[in-house]
Amino acid sequence: MRTTIRDVAREAGVSPSTVSRALSMPGLVNSVTRERVLRAAQRLGYEPNRAARGLITGRTGNLGLIVPDLANPFFPSLVKGVQARAREADYAVFLADSDEDPAAESDLVRVLAKQVDGLILCSPRGREEDILTLAATTTLVMVNRRFGRVPSVVFDNSDGIRQAVAHLAALGHHRVAWVGGPRTSWSNRDRIRALRSATDAAGMDLYVAGHFPPQFEGGIAAADLIIASGVTSVVAYNDVMALGLLGRLRDRGLRVPQDISVIGIDDIQMSSMSSPTLTTVSLTKAQAGRAAVDLLLSLLEQPDGVRKPRRELPTQLLVRASTGVAPTD
Amino acid sequence: MRTTIRDVAREAGVSPSTVSRALSMPGLVNSVTRERVLRAAQRLGYEPNRAARGLITGRTGNLGLIVPDLANPFFPSLVKGVQARAREADYAVFLADSDEDPAAESDLVRVLAKQVDGLILCSPRGREEDILTLAATTTLVMVNRRFGRVPSVVFDNSDGIRQAVAHLAALGHHRVAWVGGPRTSWSNRDRIRALRSATDAAGMDLYVAGHFPPQFEGGIAAADLIIASGVTSVVAYNDVMALGLLGRLRDRGLRVPQDISVIGIDDIQMSSMSSPTLTTVSLTKAQAGRAAVDLLLSLLEQPDGVRKPRRELPTQLLVRASTGVAPTD
């Protein structure tokens, strides 16, 4: 049997109300009594039942986090950030992985929404109307996607990509290719837009190599198109794809960076372990997780009072070994 | 305002009790009434409040999952398995990452334990007494560690490692090194034991290269020792370390597998993307997650009636490009 507030009350010789107050609103209770209660609670190893508390306060002390695919190294980092910040704020985290399936996602959301105070949603391709419906009934924060007035945490893709293009230009490249991620993904659209404006500004040619699944295989699939296009440099939708690209380029006999320069986006762990190590636009993933929790918590405290329910996190080009001077042919 | 059971009752023109029964024990209620209730619930979008239900039934419908480090690719796979199986069984999953810190772990456990029906614990180095205390108060299943009578899901390391050694022997290797993980890790001990008995049986020399952090850096750190030892083949505690090893070996000018063969354990995604691709002992990580949930659920149903609260999952050597014929010098 778990110890309840009544046990503590009996042990301390006070009423349950006093125990409750001593624990959650000290100051309302005499310091001597409080001390006695705290010691009794300690002695009995009492931990309040959150469900019961939630029932009356309307707050569960839980957050929900929905990610499309935990196997993509981007997300574990994010989750860790969310986790860590949530724990600091004394919240527990429900995690759900939708397996890239928008339908499963809706289900998850419906089930989770009832059990949490707020939801952090990474749903690059969920339908906009679903998101609106959801936002109407739940406090939620979106990560890596901006949509309407829904609170969000995104990365400043433009800046990072501008840095990447500047880097390539400085190395003498004039032709750059884009290896695209999923057509419907918000960040894919955001990134290609940023890349286009950066290459335009720099007077570089841009070759867009369609859409590929955001996985290693996607990068492999894109490689031959890239080679055929004759570009000297390429920016990929994310690091995983860039690594796939790297592998296939090598298999085709191209040397990176001597023959072609490759840049990824994300800065996942593996990108510093590949060979050559990958130049990439680094995203502060854990920080995004923390920021999402912060935003969510402030929304919970003052539902309408948050001045700017949008956070944009800085990005930073990390130059490693996969970029080099443009080949002179 | 969320719709409660009373709303549904009013809408359907019955009492709350009837609604409750119609939803959770149909058959006890007239089919016509039931139909009416279900439609009303549907119309109002009613979802029972799990906290309230849990309060009286004593079941939360939640599971807890504690992992040491989500950044290690082994764990996301496990988490996905847990997730998927839990969802099928209509359970939600609390995830906590202890950041490899046993102290944080105890805290997490204490907080989570109150909110879940059972706990899945991946705690390679938690103190044994802590685990016992925990097991006494909570239903829990350990993954990747076997200890006392605590229910567990582990991999059959012996078999996989035996396959690996047989593979090396067949390639003509006589000297093999072990790149060890954390000294206190259960699976590290289990694996070195398995390796030792396999090499003994095969009449091979075994060189044990101490203990290293189970990360990429650990593999890098071990590489020079390995080179100095003069072995022709090496088995690493896990894939991440094997990849680190691969990188450093190349930097030192050794060719894999011509000069030295490398085998990992885990079969993480990256091991099929490295160059050379990594021969590895494949573990069915997602399946382990599912098995852990299954075991946990059956323990919840019949606390003492589970015949064999231990599952051992098969392992399988995956031969890829990092192993080859032993060099003849």
Added chain:
DNA sequence: CAGACTTCTGCAATCGCTTTCAGACTTCGG
């Protein structure tokens, strides 16, 4: 057709906690 069973439904208690309200006791100004 009365009495015994079934079958179905509603009342009310309860889970563990928070919170309003009011009472008991101090303290203090007049």
Added chain:
DNA sequence: CCGAAGTCTGAAAGCGATTGCAGAAGTCTG
């Protein structure tokens, strides 16, 4: 020394569900 204000504490209601118990209606048997 009395009344008002202030400080603490306890009794009780209630959050949203489940469930034992009992009554109402219907069915069956002799």
